[in-house]
Amino acid sequence: MNAGQKSARRIAASNGHLPRDTICTSCRHRLSHQPRRHAATAAAAAEEQLPPPPQQAMQHIPPVTAKAPAKAYRLLASPVLSRPPLLTRELTxxxxxxxxxxxxxxxxxxxxxxxxxxxxxxxxxxxxxxxxxxxxxxxxxxxxxxxxxxxxxxxxxxxxxxxxxxxxxxxxxxxxxxxxxxxxxxxxxxxxxxxxxxxxxxxxxxxxxxxxxxKIEVERPMPRMTEADRANDVRSLSRKLDRSLYLLVKNKEGRWRFPEDRVYGRENLHQAAERILIQSCGINMNTWIVGNHPVGHHAYTYALPILSKLAANKLVPTSAAARRGEEGEEREEFGEKAFFMKARIMAGQADVSKNEYGHSEFQWLAKEEVKKAVTPGYWSSVRNMLAER
Amino acid sequence: MALQEVTTAFLKRFRACNGPLYQASKLQCRQYATAGDGQETNELQLSSSGQGMRELEESSFLGGDGTSDTAVQKFDPARTARTRNRRLPPSRYQYKSPRYYRGPLHPHQPPKPSDPSSREFAPGPFSLPRLEQTYHDTFAHDFMTMAYTHFPPGLEPHKKGDRLRPWLGESPYYKNRPLRGPRGGDTLKLLRKPITFRNVPKLERVTVHTMVKGAIDESAYLHVAGMAMQAITGVRAEAHKTRTSVAGFGIREGQYLSVTCDLQGEDMYHFISKVVDVVMPKIKDWRGVRGSSGDSSGHLHFGLTAEDVALFPEIEVNYDMYPPRMIPGCHVTIHTSAKDDRDARLLLTQVGVPFFGKLIN
Known part of the structure; x- marks a missing residue:
């Protein structure tokens, strides 16, 4: 058994209060509930004498009064919004x-x-x-x-x-x-x-x-090259019609990334991805988050732990202290883990003018252009989830 | 003569090949007819200077190419043949594939069906269908993302019990007996495995079937049905005999009453995109494919009435050529490689087929 499994087991076995903002909702739900028993496995399990559950042992330990800030990674959700190819590819x-x-x-x-x-x-x-x-x-x-x-x-x-x-x-x-x-x-x-x-x-x-x-005039097919192709307008969705285009935004630090934000309260990655798209790129987009599971992740460890305060998000009613209006809890964060959610755009266009994250620009880029725009570490995390075409 | 035949055939088949690298280089670096501009030649030079090409054997195809422009310009086999005075030896240039296959040891072996000189050769494909490209570039990824089931580390998917039950009891006849079948029937349902990149469901084939009632009395209906099916599918229609007589319907055994077309590959993709993009939007008051359709192993069915078949562009252009009221309706079966109907329906929803009613899996 590897270390990751061990730690997850420990979390699961502790059966205590799982911290909310460190683990996504669906995983927390699965870990905090007993795995389903089926007729076939139940019979086999009944024969073995299970050891006494560890809760009884843990009940004797007095509850630790946590005065120091909690230590954790920053959990980020990051929608990878793409426009699928609209045209067939050029034949070789x-x-x-x-x-x-x-x-x-x-x-x-x-x-x-x-x-x-x-x-x-x-x-x-x-x-x-x-x-x-x-x-x-x-x-x-x-x-x-x-x-x-x-x-x-x-x-x-x-x-x-x-x-x-x-x-x-x-x-x-x-x-x-x-x-x-x-x-x-x-x-x-x-x-x-x-x-x-x-x-x-x-x-x-x-x-x-x-x-x-x-004078029969037969309508000619539309050209494969558009105005945006000729001008190389990276903000246009009508560029590179035979490729997948991905939405990148320039964040506060001036780096090109997929839009990302913390996961707040009880929301899961799917809901977080939907919210982040709205808060970063406006409501003028008809989008669809494909599936409930991330397609990739990016982990980054800070040089020094950052002490940050979990503020509330106004769109997430369950986020920490959102209702009471009090200060969020403090937390010492060692790094960040971003989970990428696949999303498709059907209509509309991104608009970063009213975004809440301090994004200054956006671009729609094909895979090889994404490579040039992002940092090498980020590229190695995202390269395998981007489609070749 | 016979002996000579044996030796040449034998030598041909057992000769040591030139080596795979040489063959690969030939395949990669060949110049094709449409390479008009300098793009391909640039590619060639780039790749020939690359690391991969340097490992290949020396060949006239690599670097330099050997042929001059004038030789390329002068090459015209049709003109050469027109100006040739003498006859070519017929034995070498008029090859005919043997009519019968006489076993693997016979010296005269027929060529493979992919060889244009073979009697079984069928040309194609002629295009790269849009739906196929979209499947590979969009649908397959999305399907995999949607069908993924997450198990956090430490949790495993639950193990299902054995599908076949053992014989439990004291009877000596239970000893070494094969396992009992499943409860409630003697057929095992297909086993659905977790979807990975290896087993994303895809469209496998489409069967278009029509049983023509009018053909009981008049065979013209069957001919028209065959023509219509061929027109909309693009493949040869096959007529089927009735297997049993049904007195109530006036059907005798051995009558030809139905026509099917079996579509695969390119034809299938073209047919499905035609149905989904052209025909289905034009059907009046149509709610979609019934959600209960399917045989619970990933094959979905729907029907098209005679009016719907008339909406196919191939029939619409010369609708008047078909005798009135003879265009048949048809049943369409879409075979997918999905193991259950839910996955098949998800795939067809991606393609653009609407479903209505209760979804039964």
């Missing part, structure tokens, strides 16, 4: 090439497109389909000009430097197709060299001209 060059190759292989192996099912003979849709399919030689619209059934069907790999697999070009081809144009400009089809003028006599051109008159 290998993935782009692989997907294009697989699509071309699929064209080679799939059954031909059943035009008769989708277009009735002689309808404008049918005419348009035939015109477009003639230009691109295949049913798929995003694999470039490629004839899977022809003599050169084997030539399904694009050459080095070919841009067909780039997502912008594929989007472009799809939009051109939706607008009624061919996916490629004046591509010579087979032997016939058809320019704009060469096909004037063709019946299909009338259709194409009508399309021109209608």
């Amino acid at each position: 060059s290998f993935e782009k090439a692989y997907y294009l190759y697989q699509k071309r292989l699929n064209e080679r192996l799939a059954q031909p497109f059943s035009r008769y099912f989708y277009y009735k003979k002689g309808t404008p849709g049918d005419v348009e389909w035939k015109r477009k399919a003639k230009a691109r030689q295949t049913a798929a619209r995003d694999i470039g000009v490629y004839n899977a059934y022809g003599r050169e069907g084997w030539n399904d790999e694009v050459l080095y430097g070919d841009q067909t697999a780039e997502p912008e070009n594929q989007v472009d081809a799809l939009i051109r197709d939706a607008e009624g144009k061919n996916i490629v400009d004046d591509q010579p089809v087979g032997d016939a060299d058809k320019d704009g003028e060469a096909v004037t006599g063709d019946a299909t051109v009338g259709e194409g001209q009508r399309r021109e008159l209608q």
Whole structure:
């Protein structure tokens, strides 16, 4: 049994009054109650003769009158507020090439497109389909000009430097197709060299001209780069849409940390995290604390113990002496232990103008930017709980 | 000739490979078709100067690359083939995979199904679905955080009793007898283990099923149902025979009355995102998936009526091509790797499926 377990056992076994502000509520609750007994374990436990509980021995000890301040660590809750990625990530060059190759292989192996099912003979849709399919030689619209059934069907790999697999070009081809144009400009089809003028006599051109008159404007997808990306606005939530962004604040000492505060009274880490988000970054955020358990912790020991007074927090009715308005108890603190609670932001924006902790600024940063902003000791505690993307 | 075949095949399979490091370097440093700008080449140079590359064997792929720009520009196999006058030897360039597998010792082995020359080759995947990325980047972490159970040091999770009971009693027939089954039934429920990073529940597959009543009298209903299911799922539909005759319904044994599509991987992710993001918001007066749905081992079910199926974008674009009143409704089964319905429901809630009513686990 390691030391940590021993000490926890001792706390549990003492069965006395567990100090409130040194241990989180759920742990205190679990430790101060007997573990649940189930039918299977109860039978086994009944056979062993349990030693007399240690309470009886402890009752003989006269209660110590604690005059000196209590000694403890400062217990902090720290919500790690993140905005999950909103966009898919950029594909690697290998993935782009692989997907294009697989699509071309699929064209080679799939059954031909059943035009008769989708277009009735002689309808404008049918005419348009035939015109477009003639230009691109295949049913798929995003694999470039490629004839899977022809003599050169084997030539399904694009050459080095070919841009067909780039997502912008594929989007472009799809939009051109939706607008009624061919996916490629004046591509010579087979032997016939058809320019704009060469096909004037063709019946299909009338259709194409009508399309021109209608001016079908297909909405283009929004760009992946936003204004905030270009300006590198670290306070904006619309920056780096394909990454997770984390909220960091600059505290009184001028260090970048996740927002943090003491746990007061009987509140648990989840409630503390919710309160800290409100007190540090305002109410203009729709947030959600994921789960009741911390995702990480950071421990720090002070060079010299600090004598601090536990004041009340106005949002926590159970905090020490909150109701009576008297001075809180004194405590000698050796260091601090911050527990990180995972949180997500759905809407809104942080606002540190009215915060109660003396924060001066905030930033929304991706993981590698967090590393640059925080101290190395803090980074080593938080690095493993931040998502790569 | 046969002897020669044996030797070449044998040698091919038992030849000492060039060494894993060499292969790895080849895989890592290959230039792909889309590497148009200098980014990839920069990466290549950076990585080749790095510590990891120096440990690799010497190869033309590392540092310098060997090929000049003009050689890259000139390389065009289609043009070379067009200008070639002589015929290539057919035995080498027109390979056909053997039709039958004749055992592991046969000299003529079929290629693996992942090889495009194999008869079993199925192309794909063609994209990296958004839902899959979101699962890996957002849902999985959050699920693990939500499902975590904390035991302070010194406390252990309670041990459950044995699931199978021993035979207790004086009877000599109880000796060496296999354990008794669980109380109240002969099936053991799946064992739910604590969720760690290894066993976060994920979507495994989706089965879309429709039984077409109209196909009892007219097979056209079955064909339309198959086309509709293929359109909305993107995979080939499989028709099923009825196993027994039911006189009351007018069903004879062996009739084809139902169609299923089994979706996995990319198709599954595309289908689920389509249902959740496009179809479900458009269904009128729909309260969600019933909370009692599920088979208590992590598989959840819901149904879509014929009107809901018509809301799929693939059917909506050419709704007129389907004969009137022949579009079928369907049942959707979502198989997750969760061991109980509560976890499966939590996962689907993350994906965006709403649940209503009493949640039964």
